[in-house]
Amino acid sequence: MISEVDIAKKAIHDKLESQVKTVEAKLETLKARAETTKANVEIKAVAELLTNKHTIHKKLQELKKSGGDRWEQAKADVEAHITAIEKSVSGIESKVKAK
Numbered sequence: 001m002i003s004e005v006d007i008a009k010k011a012i013h014d015k016l017e018s019q020v021k022t023v024e025a026k027l028e029t030l031k032a033r034a035e036t037t038k039a040n041v042e043i044k045a046v047a048e049l050l051t052n053k054h055t056i057h058k059k060l061q062e063l064k065k066s067g068g069d070r071w072e073q074a075k076a077d078v079e080a081h082i083t084a085i086e087k088s089v090s091g092i093e094s095k096v097k098a099k
Helices: 004-065 069-098
Strands: none
């Protein structure tokens, strides 16, 4: 025969188990949001890099049109932009591989 104490213990156990399941579900939701946030950060970084890519193309056009001392300066400017974008891309790739 099941006593009232056993019934009360079972009810408490069930209630606590339900609370644990609710917390676990919330944690999974937060985890998914965190992962989405990381992806959004990466998407934003890639979008910024694409803007930089357009800047580099513009600088390349300027390099084609320039001559003399201006050519050396334009070349150095393009090289600096390329180095910066390569570094940024490598950083994003490292973050993606780390996941």
